[in-house]
Amino acid sequence: MNLPLPWPFERDYMQLALVAGLVVGVCAPLIGTFLVQKRMSLMGDGIGHVAFAGVAAGLVFGLWPIGTALVAAVAGAVSIEWLRSRGRAGGDLALAVLFYSGIAGGVVLTGLADSLDASTLTYLFGSILTVTGADALAIAVLGLAILAAVVVSWRALFAVILDEEAGRVAGLPVDALNLCLAALTAVTVVAGMRVVGVLLVAAMMVLPVGAAQRVARSFRGTLIVASAIGSVSAVFGLAVARAFGLAPGGAVVLVAAGCFVIAAVSRAPAGSRLLVGPGTAHH
Numbered sequence: 001m002n003l004p005l006p007w008p009f010e011r012d013y014m015q016l017a018l019v020a021g022l023v024v025g026v027c028a029p030l031i032g033t034f035l036v037q038k039r040m041s042l043m044g045d046g047i048g049h050v051a052f053a054g055v056a057a058g059l060v061f062g063l064w065p066i067g068t069a070l071v072a073a074v075a076g077a078v079s080i081e082w083l084r085s086r087g088r089a090g091g092d093l094a095l096a097v098l099f100y101s102g103i104a105g106g107v108v109l110t111g112l113a114d115s116l117d118a119s120t121l122t123y124l125f126g127s128i129l130t131v132t133g134a135d136a137l138a139i140a141v142l143g144l145a146i147l148a149a150v151v152v153s154w155r156a157l158f159a160v161i162l163d164e165e166a167g168r169v170a171g172l173p174v175d176a177l178n179l180c181l182a183a184l185t186a187v188t189v190v191a192g193m194r195v196v197g198v199l200l201v202a203a204m205m206v207l208p209v210g211a212a213q214r215v216a217r218s219f220r221g222t223l224i225v226a227s228a229i230g231s232v233s234a235v236f237g238l239a240v241a242r243a244f245g246l247a248p249g250g251a252v253v254l255v256a257a258g259c260f261v262i263a264a265v266s267r268a269p270a271g272s273r274l275l276v277g278p279g280t281a282h283h
Contacts, residue, residue, distance in 0.1 A: 008242035016136045017128045021234030021252060023143035024192040024204060029212070029226035030150050031188045032205030034181055037219070038161040043080065043182075044202030046095040047189045049102030050076030052198045055123045056109035065123065066138055066190060073186035076102065081182040085175060126197030126249030128238070135194055142191040149184055150223075157181055158219055195234075196249035204230060207256040214263035229259050 002012060009018050028044075035043050054072025058065035076098050083094040110120050122130070131139075150157075160167045160177045167174045185205075192201035212225035237252030 008239050013129055013131075014238065014242065016131045016133065017238055017248065018235070019136045020128055020131045020139045020195050021238055021248075022231050023139050024188075024195045024201075025208075025230035025232075025234035025252075026227045027143045027146040028188050028192055028201065028204040029208040029230040030146065030223055031181070031184050032209045033212070033219070033223050033226050034157055034161055035185065036206060036209045036213075037158075038181075040095075041206050042095055042202065043077075043185055044189055044205045046080065046098035046102065047073050047077050047186050048193075048198035048201055049099050049106070051102075051186070051189050051193060052120070052124065053102050053105035053109060055193070055198075056106045056120055059120065060109050060112050066135075066193070069123070069193060070187065070190045072102075073190050074183050077182035077186040078179060081178050085178060123193045124197050124199055125247070126193070126195055126200065128195045128248045128252075131194050139191050139194065142187050146184055146187055146191070149180065153177065153180060154220075154223065196253055200249055200253050203253045204233075204256060207253070207260045208233065211256075211260040211263035214266075229256065233259060 003009075003015055005015060005018075009015055032041075032044070035041055051069040051073040054069035055065040057063070057072065058068030061068075080094045080098055083097075106120070156167075156172055157177055157180070159170070159172060160174050161181075164174050164178075167177075188205065189198065189201050192204060195201070196204055208226040208229035209222065211229050212222045216222040216225045233256040234252050237255040238248055240246060240255065241248035241251040
């Protein structure tokens with residue numbers, strides 16, 4: 001990229017990492033806000049396990065791991081929503097099925113070839129400093145798709161997660177919107193794999209949201225503040241990792257966790273006010 005940025009982002013690999021980190025830092029909390037409000041905070045974890053199986057499948061069969069992970073993650077997300085909405089299994093049970101079957105499938109596929117160990121670790125724990133130009137472009141495209149979908153549908157999604165039955169009465173396509181949220185969660189998990197890894201990407205979907213709920217006075221405010229915290233966490237996490245030689249993915253998540261702790265001890269929770277409406281506060 002060779003942009004004239006100051007330390008610690010003067011190197012090309014750090015600039016690519018910054019692009020990927022900012023995309024995930026902005027988009028993951030956006031989707032996480034809906035999941036937290038829907039009380040499905042662990043959905044990112046479940047889909048991450050399925051994405052891991054998709055990565056392993058791609059490496060075994062010589063396919064693009066991000067592409068196979070995206071297919072597996074979207075299929076898993078749709079399956080969760082189908083089980084939940086049809087009453088075949090509760091949300092927590094559907095997530096548990098996805099958790100265990102996803103990680104088991106990944107282990108089985110990884111075991112097909114010993115040479116896959118190092119490659120799969122890259123996606124399990126993240127390897128943002130080895131992000132290539134093609135990876136950064138793919139992550140940016142996924143991020144733009146997430147942003148566009150949220151901008152277009154956030155009010156309708158909010159109405160559905162607030163009260164599905166009221167949404168049906170109002171004529172909203174509730175099933176389609178729930179599937180849309182599930183698919184967006186899958187895309188977000190795949191976008192974050194190279195940044196913080198499938199084991200930690202759910203943290204970037206929850207921790208900034210938890211911090212934002214302490215200070216924001218509306219659902220829309222939570223979306224904005226959570227994305228701001230996510231992007232700041234990405235920048236400071238990368239800077240700290242470069243300065244002290246730390247694992248960058250873990251450093252980014254720890255900064256986000258620090259933001260949550262600061263917000264938790266400094267402000268009373270504002271999350272209860274989110275249920276009033278997308279742009280209003282409850283007094």
